Amino acid sequence: MTDLPRDVRDLDKQIFELQNKLRADPRSFVPYLQEWLGRFEGDLLKQPGKTTLRTKEGPAAVQEAIEYLNRIEPVRTLRFNEELGKAARDHTTDIGPKGLVQHESSDGTSVKERLKRYGKIVTCYGENLSFHCETAIEVIVHMLIDDGVPNRGHRENLFNHDFKVCGIFSGDHKDFDTVTVIDYAASFVKAGDEDPIERQMDEFLKEEVTFDDMPADIRGWK
Numbered sequence: 001m002t003d004l005p006r007d008v009r010d011l012d013k014q015i016f017e018l019q020n021k022l023r024a025d026p027r028s029f030v031p032y033l034q035e036w037l038g039r040f041e042g043d044l045l046k047q048p049g050k051t052t053l054r055t056k057e058g059p060a061a062v063q064e065a066i067e068y069l070n071r072i073e074p075v076r077t078l079r080f081n082e083e084l085g086k087a088a089r090d091h092t093t094d095i096g097p098k099g100l101v102q103h104e105s106s107d108g109t110s111v112k113e114r115l116k117r118y119g120k121i122v123t124c125y126g127e128n129l130s131f132h133c134e135t136a137i138e139v140i141v142h143m144l145i146d147d148g149v150p151n152r153g154h155r156e157n158l159f160n161h162d163f164k165v166c167g168i169f170s171g172d173h174k175d176f177d178t179v180t181v182i183d184y185a186a187s188f189v190k191a192g193d194e195d196p197i198e199r200q201m202d203e204f205l206k207e208e209v210t211f212d213d214m215p216a217d218i219r220g221w222k
Helices: 008-025 026-037 057-071 082-099 113-114 136-145 155-159 196-206
Strands: 119-131 163-174 177-190
Touching: 008 026, 008 082, 008 136, 008 155, 008 163, 008 177, 026 057, 026 136, 057 136, 057 155, 082 113, 082 163, 113 119, 119 136, 136 155, 136 177
Parallel strands: none
Antiparallel strands: 119 177, 163 177
């Protein structure tokens, strides 16, 4: 198991590990989805020990996810980033008690601005939300199926090859019992830390380049 910060809670650790298992071996999740197919009655999904869930797309979305897993290539696993975990925590503890279902904070703060409170986003970022899921496998499978989301944005984030780090935080939700937030980035520089890319650029710009160092064809240009 990957070493994680000590304050990461058990459910979030399990979600992190399962997400990496999915990225490394997509086809290993096909049996989970096949088991879900057997629980449908029309668009209703029977959930053992829980209220039956009315889906938007029914078994068709699950079958489509199975086909996706059978053709997608593995991608690099993610590292856990503590600062992204803090940003995920902020969103969970904000929207959960208020019963909100949205990526924006209750005060209108965007995902990007929320992440920037803790550092610098390098190149790209994303966010996944999951509701009413009590176990890690439920969280990952719900995001993977992405029922009712036309662009399958949650699924795309799960397999985005540009993402290298993520942070996860799960908590209580007023209307849907639970909420899980996963924040992603290609890289993330903690506030106060030096950005290695910027440092390399600064060093390059500080290098003295004299006229004599230039190639002859450039020196002769007028």
